[in-house]
Amino acid sequence: MTVLPDPWWPQAVLAGILAVDAVMSIRPPAFIRVCLEGVGFPEDWWWTLVVIKLLAAAGLIAGISVAGIGVAANAGVICYFLAASAAHIRARFLKSEFWLNCLGMLALSTLALIVSYVVPGL
Template sequence: MTGTPDPWWPTALLAVALFSDAILSVRPPVFIQQCLDGVRFPREWWWTLIVIKLLAAAGLVAGLRYAGVAVTANAAVIAYFVCAGYAHYRARFLKQEFWLNCLGMLALSIAVLFLSHASAI
């Protein structure tokens, strides 16, 4: 069975990043709007991304205490950003938002998985 993250701080950092992104997305700044419009994600569904990011952050935080939860949440976050990357690719929206936001968060998520859960994978 997988344990809790060791070290714990990369998982906490990812949780803070996702929580901040969710809060920022409540009133999305221009760069987030351009990103979502660029992949043609319908505006009436933008709220779902906030919910997903808040749940992911909560899962990561819960995983600091409960065995197996953080590695599962971390894997789900990676899947989320892989899907986001694919959406960018399909829409041919490969501008700065793709490289910095999407691939940056994917890289962070993968790094956290390997740093905090190396024994579990």
């Protein structure tokens, strides 16, 4: 495994998607709101998800040129969506939001890690 992404673009794509997700989470549209309410995440704490996603996006971008930061940020994003998946399963909220939003982002973040760090130059 390398400490700089090769190729770098999966990290940039993931960072962009997380940044857009964070901005959308400021005033969540219905599909995000349904997801958060479905797992019972308190509305008073929704702002923390915006901060987490923006920090993750910044870490992914910084990691394109700073050794070690990107792989740590990418691993953190995977852990975030693993925790979100566990919350969905625990709440038995397994509707389309779980399959598309949560598992989709888990798959994307895992793929970005594999392509950029595990199998470099892919």
